[in-house]
Amino acid sequence: MRNKMVLFEVVRTALTIAIALLLGYLILIFATDDPNTAFKWFIYGPISRLRRFVELLNRATPLIFTGLAVSIVFQAEIFNIGAEGQLFFGAVAATFAALYFPQIPFLHVIIVLIFAMAAGGLWAAVPAYMKAKWNASELVSSLMMNYVAFYLGLYIINYHMRDVNAGFLVSYKFPRTAWLPRLLRRYNLYPGIFIALGFAILVWFFLYRTKYGYELRMVGKNKEFARFSGIKVENVIIYSQIISGMVAGLAGAVEIMGLYKRFVWQMTPGYGFDGIIVALLARNNPLAVIPAAFLVAYMRTGALIMGRMTGIAPEIVMMLQAIIILLITAEAFLSFWKKRIIEKAAMEQEEKK
Amino acid sequence: MKAIEMIDIVKVYPNGIVANKGVNFEVEEGEIHALVGENGAGKTTLMKILFGIEQPTSGEIRIFEKEVHIHSPHDAIAKGIGMVHQHFMLVPSFTVAENIVLGMEPKKGFSIDMDEAVKIVEEASKRYGLEVPPTERVLDLPVGIKQRIEILKALVRGAKILILDEPTAVLTPQETEELFVALKNLAKKGMTIIFISHKLKEVKEISDRVTVLRDGKTMGTFLTKDVSEEDISRLMVGRDVELVIERPEPKPGKIVLEVKNLNYFREDGVQVLKNVSFALREGEILGVAGVEGNGQRELVEILTGLRFGAIGSVRLLGEEILGYDAYTLRRKKIAHIPEDRVEKGAALKASIAENLISDRYYKEPFSKRLLLFPRKVIEYAKKAIKDFSIKTDSPLTPVGMLSGGNMQKVVVAREFTAGAKLLIADQPTRGIDVGSTEFVRKELIKVRDEGVAVLLVSADLQEILQLSDRIIVMYKGEIVGYFDKNEGLTEEELGYYMLGVKRHDENKIKEAFAL
Amino acid sequence: ALLINGTLGDKSFFDSAARGIKMAEKDLGIKATIIEMGYDQSAWRPTLEDIADQDYDVIIVGTWQMQEILEDVAPMYPEKKFIIFDTTVDYSKGDLDNVYSILYKQNEGSFLAGALAAMITTSGMEKTNPQPIIGFLGGMDIPVINDFLVGYIEGAKYINPNIKVIISYAGAFNDPAKGKELVLAQYRQGADISFNVAGETGIGLLEAAKEMDKWAIGVDSDQALIVEEKDPDMAWHIVTSMMKNVDLSIYRALKLTIEGKCPYGKAEALGIAEKGIGLADNKYYEKIVPKKFRDKIKEIEKLILEGKIKVDTAFGMPREKLDELRNSVRP
Amino acid sequence: MNELVHGILSPQFFYSILRVTTPILFAALAALLSDVAGSTNIGIEGMMLMSAFWGVMVSAWTGSAWIGLLAGVTSSVLLSLALAYFYLNLKTDLVLAGIAFNIFSSGATVFLLYLFTGDKGSSSSLKSYVLPKIDIPLIKDIPVVGDILSGHHVLTYIAFISVFVVQYFIYKTPLGLRLRAVGENPDAAQSVGISVKKIRYISMLLSGLMAGFGGAFLSMGYVSWFARDMTNGRGFIGLAAQALGGHSAFGSMWGSLLFGLAEAASYTLQAIRIPSEFTNMLPFIFTIIALAIYARSKLLQIKKIKEEEKKA
Numbered sequence A: 001m002r003n004k005m006v007l008f009e010v011v012r013t014a015l016t017i018a019i020a021l022l023l024g025y026l027i028l029i030f031a032t033d034d035p036n037t038a039f040k041w042f043i044y045g046p047i048s049r050l051r052r053f054v055e056l057l058n059r060a061t062p063l064i065f066t067g068l069a070v071s072i073v074f075q076a077e078i079f080n081i082g083a084e085g086q087l088f089f090g091a092v093a094a095t096f097a098a099l100y101f102p103q104i105p106f107l108h109v110i111i112v113l114i115f116a117m118a119a120g121g122l123w124a125a126v127p128a129y130m131k132a133k134w135n136a137s138e139l140v141s142s143l144m145m146n147y148v149a150f151y152l153g154l155y156i157i158n159y160h161m162r163d164v165n166a167g168f169l170v171s172y173k174f175p176r177t178a179w180l181p182r183l184l185r186r187y188n189l190y191p192g193i194f195i196a197l198g199f200a201i202l203v204w205f206f207l208y209r210t211k212y213g214y215e216l217r218m219v220g221k222n223k224e225f226a227r228f229s230g231i232k233v234e235n236v237i238i239y240s241q242i243i244s245g246m247v248a249g250l251a252g253a254v255e256i257m258g259l260y261k262r263f264v265w266q267m268t269p270g271y272g273f274d275g276i277i278v279a280l281l282a283r284n285n286p287l288a289v290i291p292a293a294f295l296v297a298y299m300r301t302g303a304l305i306m307g308r309m310t311g312i313a314p315e316i317v318m319m320l321q322a323i324i325i326l327l328i329t330a331e332a333f334l335s336f337w338k339k340r341i342i343e344k345a346a347m348e349q350e351e352k353k
Numbered sequence B: 001m002k003a004i005e006m007i008d009i010v011k012v013y014p015n016g017i018v019a020n021k022g023v024n025f026e027v028e029e030g031e032i033h034a035l036v037g038e039n040g041a042g043k044t045t046l047m048k049i050l051f052g053i054e055q056p057t058s059g060e061i062r063i064f065e066k067e068v069h070i071h072s073p074h075d076a077i078a079k080g081i082g083m084v085h086q087h088f089m090l091v092p093s094f095t096v097a098e099n100i101v102l103g104m105e106p107k108k109g110f111s112i113d114m115d116e117a118v119k120i121v122e123e124a125s126k127r128y129g130l131e132v133p134p135t136e137r138v139l140d141l142p143v144g145i146k147q148r149i150e151i152l153k154a155l156v157r158g159a160k161i162l163i164l165d166e167p168t169a170v171l172t173p174q175e176t177e178e179l180f181v182a183l184k185n186l187a188k189k190g191m192t193i194i195f196i197s198h199k200l201k202e203v204k205e206i207s208d209r210v211t212v213l214r215d216g217k218t219m220g221t222f223l224t225k226d227v228s229e230e231d232i233s234r235l236m237v238g239r240d241v242e243l244v245i246e247r248p249e250p251k252p253g254k255i256v257l258e259v260k261n262l263n264y265f266r267e268d269g270v271q272v273l274k275n276v277s278f279a280l281r282e283g284e285i286l287g288v289a290g291v292e293g294n295g296q297r298e299l300v301e302i303l304t305g306l307r308f309g310a311i312g313s314v315r316l317l318g319e320e321i322l323g324y325d326a327y328t329l330r331r332k333k334i335a336h337i338p339e340d341r342v343e344k345g346a347a348l349k350a351s352i353a354e355n356l357i358s359d360r361y362y363k364e365p366f367s368k369r370l371l372l373f374p375r376k377v378i379e380y381a382k383k384a385i386k387d388f389s390i391k392t393d394s395p396l397t398p399v400g401m402l403s404g405g406n407m408q409k410v411v412v413a414r415e416f417t418a419g420a421k422l423l424i425a426d427q428p429t430r431g432i433d434v435g436s437t438e439f440v441r442k443e444l445i446k447v448r449d450e451g452v453a454v455l456l457v458s459a460d461l462q463e464i465l466q467l468s469d470r471i472i473v474m475y476k477g478e479i480v481g482y483f484d485k486n487e488g489l490t491e492e493e494l495g496y497y498m499l500g501v502k503r504h505d506e507n508k509i510k511e512a513f514a515l
Numbered sequence C: 001a002l003l004i005n006g007t008l009g010d011k012s013f014f015d016s017a018a019r020g021i022k023m024a025e026k027d028l029g030i031k032a033t034i035i036e037m038g039y040d041q042s043a044w045r046p047t048l049e050d051i052a053d054q055d056y057d058v059i060i061v062g063t064w065q066m067q068e069i070l071e072d073v074a075p076m077y078p079e080k081k082f083i084i085f086d087t088t089v090d091y092s093k094g095d096l097d098n099v100y101s102i103l104y105k106q107n108e109g110s111f112l113a114g115a116l117a118a119m120i121t122t123s124g125m126e127k128t129n130p131q132p133i134i135g136f137l138g139g140m141d142i143p144v145i146n147d148f149l150v151g152y153i154e155g156a157k158y159i160n161p162n163i164k165v166i167i168s169y170a171g172a173f174n175d176p177a178k179g180k181e182l183v184l185a186q187y188r189q190g191a192d193i194s195f196n197v198a199g200e201t202g203i204g205l206l207e208a209a210k211e212m213d214k215w216a217i218g219v220d221s222d223q224a225l226i227v228e229e230k231d232p233d234m235a236w237h238i239v240t241s242m243m244k245n246v247d248l249s250i251y252r253a254l255k256l257t258i259e260g261k262c263p264y265g266k267a268e269a270l271g272i273a274e275k276g277i278g279l280a281d282n283k284y285y286e287k288i289v290p291k292k293f294r295d296k297i298k299e300i301e302k303l304i305l306e307g308k309i310k311v312d313t314a315f316g317m318p319r320e321k322l323d324e325l326r327n328s329v330r331p
Numbered sequence D: 001m002n003e004l005v006h007g008i009l010s011p012q013f014f015y016s017i018l019r020v021t022t023p024i025l026f027a028a029l030a031a032l033l034s035d036v037a038g039s040t041n042i043g044i045e046g047m048m049l050m051s052a053f054w055g056v057m058v059s060a061w062t063g064s065a066w067i068g069l070l071a072g073v074t075s076s077v078l079l080s081l082a083l084a085y086f087y088l089n090l091k092t093d094l095v096l097a098g099i100a101f102n103i104f105s106s107g108a109t110v111f112l113l114y115l116f117t118g119d120k121g122s123s124s125s126l127k128s129y130v131l132p133k134i135d136i137p138l139i140k141d142i143p144v145v146g147d148i149l150s151g152h153h154v155l156t157y158i159a160f161i162s163v164f165v166v167q168y169f170i171y172k173t174p175l176g177l178r179l180r181a182v183g184e185n186p187d188a189a190q191s192v193g194i195s196v197k198k199i200r201y202i203s204m205l206l207s208g209l210m211a212g213f214g215g216a217f218l219s220m221g222y223v224s225w226f227a228r229d230m231t232n233g234r235g236f237i238g239l240a241a242q243a244l245g246g247h248s249a250f251g252s253m254w255g256s257l258l259f260g261l262a263e264a265a266s267y268t269l270q271a272i273r274i275p276s277e278f279t280n281m282l283p284f285i286f287t288i289i290a291l292a293i294y295a296r297s298k299l300l301q302i303k304k305i306k307e308e309e310k311k312a
């Protein structure tokens, strides 16, 4: 029975993706003269060359981090959507640590990462504290903290770490000791993806194999029940958000240390909101975050490559993406079929008894 | 005429559970028909199908001898069916009148005509003999009243068939009596009533006929007067059930819980506990009787660290514990079966296994330092499921998918095995079937004999009388009665104290506890 | 190929570059693709590499943000030609003989705009008040924008040392509503002319000028001509525009490339002299601005050309110096 | 400094508060109408954007601002119904669907803009129309008050009138009662034969209606064209404003006005050379503080009542 259900879910997901792609194809017909080529690049682009595959990996990296961060708070049933601000502020803190801490190889990288985690955690602590102590809506406070992180971060960069010789608002370049090094000579592969995968396992372990993870999940499932059972709910509300903020902060640091080697963002990169998509696609399961992040990254990369090869505008791709996400998560889509399978299996089992 | 015919009803839930396996069920117009069965037998499911909340996988339904398809409660209401649910379905922040007229609001211009709504409620109230305060918010009302609101809701919608899913589980004998009078009246006027209950005595008292379900199948329909309680329970469970429980003499030890001059004001300023004092020894069961809403809930929540701000003194084995939170009290070995299993007692979305360890997840063998060992948890859960005969196919099933009674068993299983010194049991057998009730009650006696101090709060007087070594009665936040040996004490006598008609002298009560 | 590290439709910078390409396609008979890379910075580098992998002859990118990437990528493709506009690669890093850089002296053009604004605000013309207060709307507090600002302030001070400049940054290039509110606030506080350096946000400035009946100075393209068809009344509020002729410069670079005369391996700074930059000389300018002011502007233009006036640039200017400059004109 | 005081205390400043508040208030009411029925509408941002776009397009084609408004609002409502369909019929997670719809709207508006005008940034080359401003007879002649309250955009008045209408609707009408019932306890609503799905559809539709007005205001009043992503987070700010105000339309209004005040002040404050990052941050800091104070006072209030009772 369980096996059958798993098989069903796989088939259903594949079918949904196929239908979503078909819809996407229809949009393309509308948007270009040569939908076939465009479509080919969209589907096949990210794996057509090693360089593009590396691009895919790099794009999945921040999505895994923010997907994990969001999963943690969502598991605790806390609607903190502050990952965006946490990662932005984490990146600012990472910039500070990269520029001002002693340049000891290896250790420097660790210090920078820890700094980013601390900053992300700190940023998440504000809505966390307000929620735990005063029951203030974390949706509002975390959303506001995103904007504050953005403007305050820009201020710090602009007034204290801006590279005066640069033609744009960017920080000074990091010293080499604070780089996440390039792993391949010709390809821009950096270790971010491995750190991200490591963290996915770590977060999974935390949630399902430690007692703090258990507390967190129980608070998410029923707060009153958790309190009744002798779990310190306020503590959980605080630490779950802080841990989530730390993971989000890491996302920002890893990205700038790997790709840019300096602070370059003029606007928030949007990974925090992508993280919500990823987490929801993954049903808040840290391990499922990996394929979910890859799916989103694959769509993005495919779309960009399609744009490069055919000149199709990125806007079409946004529409495509939205449709795919909607259909994949539409639980009741094709559910009549599921119902039939279950009923049949259940009745057969009954008759056997 | 036949009011209801349900023929060969099969229901498969989306998770693959077959709750009804070809049920046949017939009700005559104007009769009171009892539907009984073990927890999880499929009673609620069958009624939900009739009321349009669930759709049958297969089967046929006839109402007043016409074949019908009921797709939603709206359809059911239109066909004259009304249902009072096992768990209340009221909007807490609305007034009584708003709850009752919801969906059929009288209008004045664009607005709701509140005066008219109140009038509708008052009239219905009078006509059916079910008194309710129309302008009060449901939030603050006792369950007995909520029950009446639910019934009125169905009646003002012109129900000709009334389904009551365990309506008496939360009522006092007096309230039950009143309800029965009202039901009999309704039946006399031609109302068809389906009555679900685990209290066979009530079934005997009120119903004309009874249908027994077992494991999703009909075991038969009988004229109530032809079958005894024992017969019914045998049909339900498939074996004999002892309806009287043997109780060895208690051997009380030292004082475990000592409550002195406890006073408490609720958020809205009402004083709900007044100078409450009592003591409880190890190896004894102290029953707390009283109509719901007389301070028992608050008392229990204060004692278990879920409610703060009381004044007075509470000592656990001599240590002052007033104001400690649940976290601390759990670790001081207080276990608690809460009144409300859905809100507090369980996390419906979590699995049975996860629910069973919520107070001990941090201890060995489930956990060591930071780590948690899920395999140990599941092993443990499997054992508990067997010991407490929880009806499920896997310890990983979410508790929310269990039947009402089985949910209760999960809670009971956890709290009985907590290794507590003090067990506070608030309505421990609410909604549990006869077989399991027997089991829980025996278990209570067993833990008592192992030296646990048990504070038993129950609206079920039979239960109080059967299990308690001593009894106190609460009325309007005060202890108004104390009974040492309950031999010879009747439900009726107890009822007078519960309703505030009689009371003992305060000093006498204090003396009894040597306070 | 032209790679846009953003999207088209900004009515100024990138659109202008695209226009240059289209002109070249038509006149020079070349084939070109325009690729919008969007604002996701992580996509820029892979795109450039990807495009370089294919068989385009000339690849054009713009802005400082692409500079470092190009410095990395260009040496790997010595057989390809790269043009970068609005910034220059650092040729001292070597191996960049295949890159031609185009710079614009927007500070010089802004100097003219500032001088004009300072003259107008106290001129007693219609829509003005006697206070010497002028406005500046920037998209963000970043060097490119501040390069305009520095020239603007210096130009204004050149005319009137007591000039006050109300400076607002919207914090975004795509929020016209916010741009409008900011400039309304400027006008309320006594400014009667404001300089628009804010991309789409700046459209709000034009609207505010119309609504409060004050003056505006456009940017990048000749904005009076752009709006006149749709809203003639608005066009009459735009005294002139500080034009940055990205289109012409790209067209010129491509033409030179075909002729084999384009100086790859070098940077060229286009200012007033090269017609890379300048105030729009259209009918609105002629009708609105009195002749004596126009003459004065001509004179200043000449002084700049002759090097008698040196305009500072915000690039490489330390924060303190910039703040000092901004504070010196604080109202 | 004088200029600053002048800027803040001028009637125009207060006038501009009302104008800045308008789109936020519409968004907040949109949030409120979905929230009372128990669904968080994250898609307001996208709905506003759609409405802003179609409002401009259709007004340009037909030459009528009113038909434009109708088209804008209709597009927003259609979008809200589509969102409701995914949420209620296909059982997509509501938050996820909302985000997806926002992405979709952002892409679709730019794509269509390009298709129709050949321009991807804004519709400024298109002659579209704006809705009129209205002088209120009598009031406009009162010196200061008239300058503040009169002469606003017609949608600004509609926004503030809507506050009363929505409040009345939610708390006094049968449908409002059903909405609240579904929001608080859907099972209870279902048990009396109310179709929870239908009610949620209605609430989404009304939410889309309000969002539609908000979007139309942006492109047909605030400014006179459509620009890509021109909502710029106002939908989310509206959600926050509503969350500040709870389940009351007046609460939503005060929340929106708080934002409006902070934003208008931030524009004026830039003049005295406070770094723009700080002035831009102002509305958000304000909100966090307001939220903290509000939440805290609510807790303290409960405590106080209890203590007083105890003493008595």
Ligand SMILES: Nc1ncnc2c1ncn2[C@@H]1O[C@H](COP(=O)(O)OP(=O)(O)OP(=O)(O)O)[C@@H](O)[C@H]1O
Residues within 6 Å of the ligand: B013, B014, B015, B017, B018, B019, B037, B038, B039, B040, B041, B042, B043, B044, B045, B046, B086, B391, B400, B401, B402, B403, B404, B405, B406, B431, B433
């Ligand atoms: N929503 C649901 N999803 C899946 N399974 C369910 C659901 N509701 C009930 N079940 C299962 O269906 C079976 C019958 O449940 P039902 O609630 O009808 O029992 P019941 O006879 O009313 O029991 P009780 O006396 O405890 O209320 C049980 O095994 C239960 O676990």
Ligand SMILES: Nc1ncnc2c1ncn2[C@@H]1O[C@H](COP(=O)(O)OP(=O)(O)OP(=O)(O)O)[C@@H](O)[C@H]1O
Residues within 6 Å of the ligand: B074, B077, B102, B103, B104, B105, B157, D174, D175, D192, D193, D194, D195, D198
């Ligand atoms: N008699 C009734 N009993 C219970 N619910 C009803 C009844 N009549 C209508 N409803 C509920 O009210 C909802 C609206 O249905 P309908 O339009 O028929 O009602 P109404 O009273 O005519 O309302 P309105 O006049 O506002 O349209 C339906 O979902 C239905 O569930």
Ligand SMILES: [Mg+2]
Residues within 6 Å of the ligand: B043, B044, B045, B086, B165, B403, B404
């Ligand atoms: Mg049941």
Ligand SMILES: [Mg+2]
Residues within 6 Å of the ligand: C121, C122, C128, C129, C130, C131, C132, C133, C190, C191, C192
């Ligand atoms: Mg002046």
